[in-house]
Amino acid sequence: MITINKNRHWIFLVFFWSLLGITIWAQMIEDFDFWSATYQAVLVLICSVFLAHFLSDVILPNALRKNKMNWFAVQSVIVTLLLSLCLALIYTVFSDEISRVRAYPGDGDLSSVHFLWSRFCGSIPAAILINGTACGLRFYQEHNVIEQNHAALKQVHLEAQIKILQDQINPHLMFNVLNHIHILMQSDVKLASVLLVQFSDILRYQLYECNKEYVPLHLEIKYLKDLIAVEKTRWGNELEVKSKWNIEDGQLQIVPLLLVPLIENAFKHVSRLPNQKGYVHLSCRQENKELIFRIENSHTEQYKLPSKSQGLGLENVKKRLAIQYPEKYQLNIEKTDSDFTVTVVLDLK
Incomplete structure (x- = not known):
């Protein structure tokens, strides 16, 4: 059962990241040429996968095991801001004044530093969505594992309790009968x-x-x-x-x-x-x-x-x-x- 759940988890992750990459590329191709849109989509996807899985597969399980969810909240904010910065840098490096005006009409006349800051703030919702989705999937998987382990432990406990109750019967009966046979x-x-x-x-x-x-x-x-x-x-x-x-x-x-x-x-x-x-x-x-x-x-x-x-x-x-x-x-x-x-x-x- 655990193996099946893991397979489903990975299949869903591949589907999610593939869909995200295609969506990003489809948005980029409207304002950039083919190769520029492809490079940006690949870089955005790499940064997102790395940071989101670092948060969900390394930090989150460790926080759950040590019961330090408050510290995990702080780490989540840091990773989300870091992902937003990466996205903003990618948008800034691969854009020029013409593409900025076309892609971001309100920010076209900004300097590179101000444009970077604007894209950083604008990328925060996307970073929250990406990290939130990855952590949500991981939390669901960890919760299932915890529930399965709890059920297994409960089953073992019940079986042990039943064995104790059953074993209490046998000696009691044996001693009674053997004692009577001895008398007879x-x-x-x-x-x-x-x-x-x-x-x-x-x-x-x-x-x-x-x-x-x-x-x-x-x-x-x-x-x-x-x-x-x-x-x-x-x-x-x-x-x-x-x-x-x-x-x-x-x-x-x-x-x-x-x-x-x-x-x-x-x-x-x-x-x-x-x-x-x-x-x-x-x-x-x-x-x-x-x-x-x-x-x-x-x-x-x-x-x-x-x-x-x-x-x-x-x-x-x-x-x-x-x-x-x-x-x-x-x-x-x-x-x-x-x-x-x-x-x-x-x-x-």
């Missing part, structure tokens, strides 16, 4: 073996699929199902775990591990009333390129399970949704005396 190894080796096999599928997905920006929806759904299966095995008969899945198009793309904290959060903060099972109910359906994920767990402040860690949970999901699905999601949280429900609606277009 001392009491129920068979169940620990089943849990270990289920957990290996989860790790395989995290290692080989989650490094991508997007993954197919069917792979992410399989991962969530495996995660639910692991949690269901961990809890056994202590919790009622139900899940419903209805996916129409598994090839739609979704960012990986986005909904994992909601599942972790539900199982970590589930609570049970005396002589009653706690529950975690999940439903996930996709239709018309829209994913609707809803998870509900029993919750009471009096009987909720103690937790030493507050976890990442909802804050993690909120941040990732804001970064990766701006204006393409809905997040609804409902909390009552008996349950806690989180609903996420994603636009997967």
Whole structure:
């Protein structure tokens, strides 16, 4: 993109200077002979190109980098006056009394010094226009480069932030499951073996699929199902775990591990009333390129399970949704005396 913009910039500059040279020559040929008009047009063009590009390509970028625009304004005035002087000298050297009367009727009877001063003052608007055009084009180009660099830095920052949020999920989940497997190894080796096999599928997905920006929806759904299966095995008969899945198009793309904290959060903060099972109910359906994920767990402040860690949970999901699905999601949280429900609606277009 930067190369394309540079090419366009140079093409426009060649067109601009060529048009300016032709215009100057067309004006000169009316009052001077062919060679005199050509020499003057070439000299005017050389002076204009040199001074205008010195101002726009050397002084202006340096002023922008050092943030010294006040000094640049002073330098612009100096260069503009210098260009006006060059134009006035060219007009004075190549003109005689006859051509001066013909080209500049009001200044024909002036001495060379006064004519030089008159042409100097008269050339200032042209010098301002030439330098202003060159600086305007350069400023536009520099502004585009700054905007592109800013966008690139912002993208890198967002990607780094997403990576941090995603990496926070994996260790948290791994430690929870591995700790439970360690406990089961001392009491129920068979169940620990089943849990270990289920957990290996989860790790395989995290290692080989989650490094991508997007993954197919069917792979992410399989991962969530495996995660639910692991949690269901961990809890056994202590919790009622139900899940419903209805996916129409598994090839739609979704960012990986986005909904994992909601599942972790539900199982970590589930609570049970005396002589009653706690529950975690999940439903996930996709239709018309829209994913609707809803998870509900029993919750009471009096009987909720103690937790030493507050976890990442909802804050993690909120941040990732804001970064990766701006204006393409809905997040609804409902909390009552008996349950806690989180609903996420994603636009997967």
